[in-house]
Amino acid sequence: MHNMNQSNDPLHGLKLETIITHLVERYGWENLGERINIRCFTHDPSIKSSLQFLRKNDWARDKVEYLYLRANKLPLPPTQAETKQAGKKPTAKPKAKVANHKVAQAAPNKSATSDKPSVDGKVNKHIWGKS
Template structure:
């Protein structure tokens, strides 16, 4: 049975979308400053980042937290 998650700000948001929007907002350098992992530091790409984040739960969690903090409804700089 499928349950809606109305209070989950990441519900329905793909990891690729999260990485693309954060990279667009902060750039790879800015992401590496906020989350110091090699996939953002050394020759970064969306593909390599997705591969790393999908197999590294703690890093994915940090990326998701940054996404929510950056683009949450409480943030006045949120994209429309």
């Protein structure tokens, strides 16, 4: 029977130590440091120092996990743009208010004509792009 709580994450259940060990065995410290240029891989590298650094710095851990996924031909996570787009609800009014505020600060002498809908009915198309 299918487990409804099963994760689709290919890294689910893998320890960070296992991921680092695998990458070091595959690439070696020098090549790993060239692929991901972070000090814990380039200067006096060790599993312990790498674990400490990667647990504190999500941006670096993301790079290591991404390399592990690519190296093992596993499904890659969605990009940040895809994640943001999937999480957004189609509510244009709050976005327009924020955009108008920013536009007003950036160009206080600009007339309010940019807030009027264009011929096709899109507000602030120059800011948000094609919808």
